[in-house]
Amino acid sequence: MVTVNNLFTLTVDEKISRAKVQLYTKAPFFSYLIEHMTVYEESDPKKLRVPTMGVNAKNELFYNPDFVDKLLDEELLGVLCHEVMHCALEHPWRGDGRNIVIKGKNTKTGEVHDLSLWNAAIDIVVNGIILKNGFRIPKDCILPDIDKDSIEIFGGTICELSNKSAEEIYDELKQLVKDQIQKSKGKGQKGKGQPSDGDGEGSTVVDMDGELGFDQHDFDDPEDGSGQGKDGKEKECNGCNGKDWKQIMSDASTFSKQRGIDPLGLGRDYDVGRKSQINWRAILRREIAKSIPVDYTWARPSRKFMSQGIYLPATESEEVKVLFAVDLSGSVSREELTMYMAEIISIANVFPGIEMHVLTHDSELQDDHLITTSTKSKLKALEVHGGGGTDMVCVHEYIKKKGYNKSYAILIHLTDGYGSFPDKAIIPSYIVLSASHCPKEQLPKWSRGNIPLTA
8 A cells, every 4th residue: 555645545556557647648658568568466376476576478567566565656667667668579589599597696685596597688678778768677676887888797797788689688698607607617616517508497606796687577388478389389479469569669659759758778679679571481481492402310200290109200401591682772771771680680580590691782792791590690780881872783793703693592682672783683583672662663574572661
């Protein structure tokens, strides 16, 4: 119960309702997002009790009334925004396969808790956004320094947070943990072993410079958002539990701008989480499958018939090899470049084995980036150069010069279409068009498909 101005008392539910009203006035972007969440008190003894507040992939925001009752009004606003941003940025799905769990020791209190590195990474991202928008967060959380755009954690520092996705921060956290383990071994201290990369707990106790987070992320149930179904196969993510959060985020941004208040600090984690608009599985498998030799292996029996007691070999394919030509001319906006990268990242994630060259160009070829399965995380941090005119001819000439047309199956042009194309393609090609593209009549006849992207 909360007493207001010594006149009347609010229940916890009423306190949350009042916070929603305050957000509508102060931060319409976050207010719009929260209206797409189910908010309820976690009081059913049959369910997992939480000491504070949490969120799951069913778009449910659940809370312990004792925790909410003790929060200052300013803290409650920040906590509500913190929780909804996890779903808005689709963190339940994006964490698939990032399962390292360690034992983190709070150096201030001496307490030891299990800590998921993915949960730490997404809290760093979300808390940065919350702080940049002027909200207050409870002390028991991982707080980045928004002035320095960095965070000190696990005995090290992660810099330029606003330019990094949660996936990139996760990789850096993993390296910092490894470094701290090596240092403790060198000093003969306890803590030998490695962090767990499965669902179990790590055997190593790692020192934290601050707190371990205040909320619960219930992402583990395969039906609730691990990214996999009961058969272990990866599911398509079209939004959490039927919601299209990318569209909701776009609508929230429009709603907020109409009120004259733009959200701050969405940064790289929002950009790389954009939804691919093209069914690359269908296109590339149809075009490339013909040229991918398929072999069989007994080392991994086919799961399809194992339930029937029949053991057959599984198939394994060679790498998918694709070329991309990314138009960096002055007529292509930053928004369109972001959409281009979302499509390339989507393809890299679709196929378990892939090799690609990302060729950037304007009126001349600028860069040639080789990306493989083991280095695809670099896609999110590619440096791009250009800004001049547009000439697709130079791309085809470069491909012929390097002999890529002999070893790669397909070329995908990402462009607005304004510029010069060769009379004849050096390699089977698709043209993916940005929103402000040229008339399709101006596109070359040799293109196997002209696919428009919409903003």
